[in-house]
Amino acid sequence: MKITKWKTVSSEVALKANIFRYVKVKSESPTTGKVGDFDIIQCLNWVNIIAVTKDKKVVLIKQYRHGTDQVTVEIPGGAVHFNEDVFLAAQRELREETGYSSSNWKHIGRVDANPAFMNNYCDTYLALDAEKTHDQEFDPFEEIEVYLRDLKDIPQLVGSGEISHSLVVAAFYFLTAAGEA
Template sequence: MELNEKTIAKTTIYNGKIIDLEVHDIALPNGQTSKRELVKHNGAVAVCAITPNNKIILVKQFRKPIENTLLEIPAGKLELNEDRTSAAQRELEEETGYIADDLQLITEMYGSPGFTNEKISIYFADNLRIGEMNLDDDEFVELHELSIEEATTKLQNGEITDAKTIIAIQYLLLNYNHSK
C-alpha cells in the first residue's frame, strides 16, 4: 500500500525568526484530499555532557509554550547552513560555560513529526574544559549539575519531562561507565 501524501498546493502563512508555518493541500493514498498544517524549523542540537566530577549538565529554563520551567540538557537551534557538531559545541559553551572538543553523536530524532520537520541531533561529551557562558539577550537559564542517579530519580519522579533529556539519561544508563 502506498502511504505517501502528495502536496497539491502550499500556502505560507507565517515566516518567523525560528519557524515558518505552512498549510498544505494534499492528495491522500486513497485518492481523497486533506490539509496539513506544518511548522518548518531549521533543526536543533543538544548535548548530553558529563563534567570531570561525573555530573550530567542540565539547564533549567522557562518554556513559554507550556508555561513552565523545564530541566533539560543544553540545546539550541541551528543557524542557517550551520554544521550540527559546531552548533552543539557553541550551544554547550553559550548555555553552560563548558567546552567540548570531542562530541559523539548519540542519535537524531524528530520530536513531533506529525506537524513539524524539526530534527534534533543529540551528542555526548565527557572530556570538558571550562570556558565562558554567553547567553543570548533573551535567554535565561539556571545551571544544574546532577549525578546520573539524581537525574534518574528526577526522571522517575516526573521532574524531567523533556524528550531529548529523557533520551540522554537513558543513553547514560545504558552506555556510560558511572564509576569513571
C-alpha cells in the same frame, strides 16, 4: 495496505514568525486518492548536548519556558542556524549556555521533534570530560542557571517529572542505549 509518501498538491506559507513558519499543505494519498488539508510547522533543526564531567556529573540547566509557563530542568541545546554544521552548533550551544567545553564528543542519536506536523529533528551529542572554560554567552532573552547532578540521579529526575522536556528525555534514552549511562 502498503503505506507510501503522499503527493503535495499545493503549499502556502500562511505565517512567518520568529522561530517557525506555519504552512498550509494540500496533499493527496496515492493509495486512496483522497485529498486533505494539513498544517505544517517548519522549524530550524535542534541540537541537545549531554555534557558529563570527569567525575560523572551531568551539566544541567534551568530556564523559564514560555510555552509551559514553567521553569524547566534541561540539558544545554538550541537551534542549528541555517547552513550551520550540527556538530559545530552543539559545541557552540554548550559553550554559550553553560561556559563548558569538551574535546571528547560523540553523536548518540536523532529524533523527529513531532513528525505529525513539524518538519524538524533534534540531534543529541555526548560531550565527555566537560569542563568549565568560558563565561556564559546568552542570547538576548536567555536566563540560564547551570548546575551539576550525578549521572546516577538522572533516571530519578526523569521518573519524578523534574525533567519533563520530551527531547531531553529522548536524549537520556540515547545515552542509555549507547551504553554510556
